[in-house]
Amino acid sequence: MNTIEVCIVPSLFNSLNHNDKAIVIVDIFRATSIICTMFMNGASKIIPVNDINEAIAYKEKGFLVAAERNGKKMDFADFGNSPFEFIPKKIKDKTIVYSTTNGTQTINKCKENEIVLIASFLNLSAIAENLLQLKKDVIILCSGWEGDFCLEDSVFAGALIEKLISSGVFTLSNDAAISSLDHWNLAKPNIEDYLKKSFQYSRLVRLKMIDIIRYCLAFDKTGLIPVFSHNYLILNK
Amino acid sequence: MNTIEVCIVPSLFNSLNHNDKAIVIVDIFRATSIICTMFMNGASKIIPVNDINEAIAYKEKGFLVAAERNGKKMDFADFGNSPFEFIPKKIKDKTIVYSTTNGTQTINKCKENEIVLIASFLNLSAIAENLLQLKKDVIILCSGWEGDFCLEDSVFAGALIEKLISSGVFTLSNDAAISSLDHWNLAKPNIEDYLKKSFQYSRLVRLKMIDIIRYCLAFDKTGLIPVFSHNYLILNK
Numbered sequence: 001m002n003t004i005e006v007c008i009v010p011s012l013f014n015s016l017n018h019n020d021k022a023i024v025i026v027d028i029f030r031a032t033s034i035i036c037t038m039f040m041n042g043a044s045k046i047i048p049v050n051d052i053n054e055a056i057a058y059k060e061k062g063f064l065v066a067a068e069r070n071g072k073k074m075d076f077a078d079f080g081n082s083p084f085e086f087i088p089k090k091i092k093d094k095t096i097v098y099s100t101t102n103g104t105q106t107i108n109k110c111k112e113n114e115i116v117l118i119a120s121f122l123n124l125s126a127i128a129e130n131l132l133q134l135k136k137d138v139i140i141l142c143s144g145w146e147g148d149f150c151l152e153d154s155v156f157a158g159a160l161i162e163k164l165i166s167s168g169v170f171t172l173s174n175d176a177a178i179s180s181l182d183h184w185n186l187a188k189p190n191i192e193d194y195l196k197k198s199f200q201y202s203r204l205v206r207l208k209m210i211d212i213i214r215y216c217l218a219f220d221k222t223g224l225i226p227v228f229s230h231n232y233l234i235l236n237k
Numbered sequence: 238m239n240t241i242e243v244c245i246v247p248s249l250f251n252s253l254n255h256n257d258k259a260i261v262i263v264d265i266f267r268a269t270s271i272i273c274t275m276f277m278n279g280a281s282k283i284i285p286v287n288d289i290n291e292a293i294a295y296k297e298k299g300f301l302v303a304a305e306r307n308g309k310k311m312d313f314a315d316f317g318n319s320p321f322e323f324i325p326k327k328i329k330d331k332t333i334v335y336s337t338t339n340g341t342q343t344i345n346k347c348k349e350n351e352i353v354l355i356a357s358f359l360n361l362s363a364i365a366e367n368l369l370q371l372k373k374d375v376i377i378l379c380s381g382w383e384g385d386f387c388l389e390d391s392v393f394a395g396a397l398i399e400k401l402i403s404s405g406v407f408t409l410s411n412d413a414a415i416s417s418l419d420h421w422n423l424a425k426p427n428i429e430d431y432l433k434k435s436f437q438y439s440r441l442v443r444l445k446m447i448d449i450i451r452y453c454l455a456f457d458k459t460g461l462i463p464v465f466s467h468n469y470l471i472l473n474k
Binding site for chain 2: 015145182197198200
């Protein structure tokens with residue numbers, strides 16, 4: 001049996017034993033959904049950067065840069081944080097530098113890990129199948145919101161857990177995984193309805209981004225699996 | 238309106254704005270349930286200490302000491318971590334030095350806070366009434382297990398939240414509070430049944446402590462409210 005644990009906020013990650021485990025990074029609204037989108041639309045490589053100055057330096061070197069803070073596009077950037085901006089015409093075969101409030105910070109916590117998968121509802125089933133093949137213990141690392149827990153990442157973790165435990169070869173290994181499965185079971189009949197009470201949902205509605213919410217909650221739009229390897233996001237071979 | 242947020246793991250506490258808020262500390266299995274019990278049975282004061290060496294030093298000065306690590310009584314201590322040990326004959330009018338794996342560490346994070354209440358199912362309604370009178374924003378600080386999230390503290394947080402929001406003068410202010418209320422709603426029909434899937438429940442059952450579980454899940458056994466003030470736990474005046 002392999003284990004699944006949920007890292008409920010990124011700051012706990014370093015206190016977990018993550019040696020030789022597969023790390024699944026989740027930031028439903030919106031970094032991991034957008035990373036999946038970039039690859040769906042042909043991007044060849046993504047460089048996740050924490051620091052805005054680093055993103056600006058890449059921009060000055062001629063890179064395409066996507067950068068947002070607190071949900072808003074940075075002035076210097078080519079793209080903000082809407083999945084609809086990353087159209088094939090603009091990004092096909094390109095390297096994109098990407099910096100966000102939560103998600104890219106979380107990704108960069110995993111520089112030492114060998115297996116780091118980028119997950120969203122858009123590639124949920126592909127991620128589950130990949131984990132079943134890998135036969136490794138799994139940590140689902142939720143990005144949350146400004147360091148705190150967020151409900152949508154937990155719901156996604158629960159959806160992934162349901163798929164993994166139904167195989168009979170995975171078992172849960174912390175209460176956060178149990179909690180996520182509870183949230184998923186509550187959300188499953190209608191995820192958007194369930195998430196209406198969450199703070200990120202309200203924030204995105206206030207920013208008139210209901211179309212982005214719906215986009216990020218759509219299941220299995222791709223079989224692609226972005227992985228974090230040697231400081232870059234690339235597609236899993 | 239006042240706000241309620243849940244601090245889902247203790248390591249997040251310092252990143253929250255906790256100025257002028259009422260802090261409610263929760264460690265259902267078992268520190269906050271035991272602190273309530275000590276006062277119910279006549280203790281006059283409790284000194285929560287983080288460090289085992291500090292507890293030993295108090296013991297050498299003649300204090301009564303309760304100390305456990307990972308659920309087991311330390312050899313040098315007078316008491317371990319069973320609520321049934323703290324009988325009036327032994328503790329009435331006494332000061333007790335108390336050190337545990339999770340709960341007392343959490344309490345000592347709140348040395349700078351003015352209003353710090355110790356909550357458990359044993360004094361749930363009293364805590365809710367006190368908070369309604371205080372008219373302050375509230376942070377429910379869950380101790381968790383070894384720094385990670387635990388389900389029983391979240392269930393308790395949800396039970397307290399339900400009482401506070403039913404007054405109409407409190408509103409939730411983070412997703413962790415929403416999550417806790419979900420857990421409480423799932424657990425409410427039969428809390429023990431619900432918690433059977435949690436890791437702490439299994440751990441306590443393995444240690445043959447089912448009677449302690451049931452004791453800690455009993456509602457409203459006291460109207461007493463322990464508070465943390467000037468490094469001591471005392472009863473609220």
